[in-house]
Amino acid sequence: MANAVFIDNLHKSYGSITAVENISFQVQPGEIFGLLGPNGAGKTTTIRCLTTLAKPDRGTVEVCGISAVKNPRAARRRLGYVAQEVALDKVLTGRELLHLQAALYHLPSEGAKERIERLLELLNLTTYADRQTGTYSGGLRKRLDLAAGLLHQPEVLVLDEPTVGLDIESRFIVWDFLRQLKAAGTTVLITSHYLEEIDALADRLAIIDSGVVIDSGSPSQLKERVGGDRVTLQIKEFTPEEEAQQAKAMLSSLPFVQSVIVNPARGNSLNLIVKGESNYLTNIEESLAAASFPIFSMTQSRPSLDDVYLAATGRTLMDAEMAAAGRRDLKAEKKEEMK
Amino acid sequence: MITQSSIQSSLSPDPSLHGGLEDNSSALGDFLQETFALTKRLFIQLQRRPSTLMAGIIQPFMWLLLFGALFTNAPRGFFGEDLNYGQFLAPGVIVFTAFSGALNAGLPVMFDREFGFLNRLLVAPLASRYSIVAASTIYIVALSFIQTGVIVAASAFLGAGLPNIAGLGAIALIVLLVVLGVTALSLGLAFALPGHIELIAVIFVTNLPLLFASTALAPLSFMAGWLQVVASLNPLTYAIEPIRYLYLHSEWGIGTLVMDTPWTSISLWAVILVLLAFDALVLLAIQPLLRRRFA
Structure with a gap:
């Protein structure tokens, strides 16, 4: 069986800044795979290449054996994407947004209607479905975005920092939901700079630092390796x-x-x-x-994953986070994202 | 009642929905489906936030009322052929309103870019990303027709008269041609410029100068020689002059001379040809911008 996600030797730079230097990893069908690393390590750039929002300079990016570069449309059909910052049209209601999403993925309208109601129910959104999304809390927005990402029953759901900015309760709701998703056979790829999140969810993970994969394996393997x-x-x-x-x-x-x-x-x-x-x-x-x-x-x-990170990079994730915060040019990053 | 197995089936992947490498669905059907959905979104926005449309109707109305009053006491015939200024002005306001509306077409797209909503569209397996352009165009054209209808009615009420049905049809065609070209231009800019500040700046410096360098407010004969040349190259003039002619004459044909330039007089079909050429030129010019983003 083909890998759900196959990324090999991925390079991507923006101008003079190398965002991803050499990233390779494979995600098996049906697993939750985590990309762990501090902000600015290249996680989001990797995800952007995978979701066809950015073109890699070099390397292979495949979804279910389909090249995201050569056959982007076929790859897009197999991917669900939940971005870090949820972009909802705040004038639309939740239900209207899902109907729009269904049309963008060309779901037949009878099937779509039923599926939208199912997902609203599953994510406890039915009460809010006819309110404009501008009135939603962070947790509601994330849940609606999850529903949108799953509408077309993708083989792989990609979530970029799914719980950043969420309260503890919403965070656990999202975690629990991702576990249900895995149980139902959907492959999940998440990025996070939260150790606990990856530790709690991921079957396997890759640790990314400065655009390079520094270690990968299951959480317990990695911890044992540090010893x-x-x-x-x-x-x-x-x-x-x-x-x-x-x-x-x-x-x-x-x-x-x-x-x-x-x-x-x-x-x-x-x-x-x-x-x-x-x-x-x-x-x-x-x-x-x-x-x-x-x-x-x-x-x-x-040993925790933080110790793994410490052993591999010589600094804790928290330190890396602080250092990265000082180095980052958020304005330039935003600009890149708009390209 | 949610059972465990029904949860499973709702959350499991369904590869049969995703097709093979090649498209097994009808590309045209997909394109229509996504264009319709995107257009619907814009109209829902309009319905819930109608202030843009309101402003777009009030503004030309104010132009007619205030600008029209500015030259009320000018000698009759001063603006040519036994006209009062209100009659002279109406076609100018029609074209200018359609033009400014179309010039703003790129703004919603720019905001979608800035808020990340465009990414939602770009990760979706759209049949063609030109559906995003198509939806904006349909929306702006519909908006312009609503505005034009209101201005035509308001001008009739203010004494500018009303062309016959064929005349109204010809006016609709001319407005459509102007709106198509300018909308395309604005959408191209929305993808090319870095942000909404820059787009608004471009709109700001284009809007009024193009108005003043056309025959919307004053006839060619009033202008300095160089401005006559500029106005005769301005696409807006090619829309204003024939509409003005249609307002004043009920007898016309496709070969009727409807517009004067410093060099020659131009017939209705030639005017339409010029507007078509303008549209084609703009579409060609924005191709590389769109392709860079949509490839």
Whole structure:
């Protein structure tokens, strides 16, 4: 069976700025695939090439074995697209917008009417269907956009940052819906800079940074590859800097402790990576007691996707996010999008 | 009642809807379906936000009323052939209104670009993206006809008289030709310019100068020599003069001379030919702009 999405060696630059340098990944039919990376990493550009809004400079972009470059119309029929910023005509009602969408995808009118009512019902939009979309909240807008993207029963639904700017409840509604979608056999490709989102939803993911795929696999594979467990230790609720440093020196000398970082943002708590010792919690406890350090709290966890990102790029996703925010020229990006 | 299995069937992909590589559906049918839907959207917008249309009717009415009053006491016959200025002005206002309406045709498309709504259309498997252009054109033509109808009625009421049915038909044709060309131009600009500020700026610098450099407000004989030349090259003049002739004469044919230029007199069919040539020229000029975006 052909890949639902096949992207190989994709390059795309806008003028002198290289947005995507070399991106390759494959999405299997029926899975939820996540593109994870900070803002400005090239996720949206990749999606724009996939949805035929931008022409790649080089590389292969295929949907269900169909080239998005050579047969864009056939590719468009197989794709549903939910953009990051929902563009609804605010004068139209939700139902009118869906009817417009149905005509743009050439659905026969009897089938379309029934399908629109089904989707409105499924997404709990029936009550709002005859109100103008200008009156909708963010969550409603996103749900209507989801309905629009699914109207023609696409093989692949592409969502660009589906929950940015949504409240927690709407976010969970969207997540739950995407899981139902997967269960029904639709392939889902989402981009996100939220680790939890990709971790919660994706069967497999690719981490993108500065226009390049730096790692890919299932979330658990990636985490295992980084290896080690994480221990977060607080000596006191607010540990004096000096005391934290002393504890750090002592803990670093333990053979199974790989690294210790003092986190001043959280009351000088200590973040440890441990490996090759199953009984490390007791071991740490005893060592601390021997050196007469108290323990306020101690938690252990498996590595997160953030640790994967950190291991691959040498910075946390949050740092990358901040750095990217400073570098970005939002105005220029907006202009590019309009082209 | 939503059952689990009905949810499944609503959310699962249906490849049978998506066809093969080649089109198995009727391209013309698809084109008509999407054009109709896009046109319908514009009319729903008009119905819920009628202020543009209202302004588009009030403005020419004010032109007729105020500008018409400006020269009320000019000697009768001053504007040629035993006319009062109101009669002289009406054809100018008709053409100018249709022209300004058409010049604004690109604005909704530009806003769709800026708000990202155009992307919704561009990711859809449209039979041809020219349906977006077609829908805007149908909309603007309909709007212009509504406005023209109101102005013709208002001018009749203000004493400019009313052409016969054939004359009204010829006026409709001339208005259509002007609107088609100018709408195409505006849509081309909507795809070429960076944003609505620039588009509005272009509309602003084109609108009134083209009015003053035509015979809408004053006959050719009043103008400086160079302006006569400019006005005789202005497509608006080629619409205003024949309409003015139709207003004043009930006896005319396709060969009737309806317009004077510094060089020669021009017949009705030649005027229509010039307007057709203008439309063709504009369409040719915007082709590369549209193709760049629609390829």
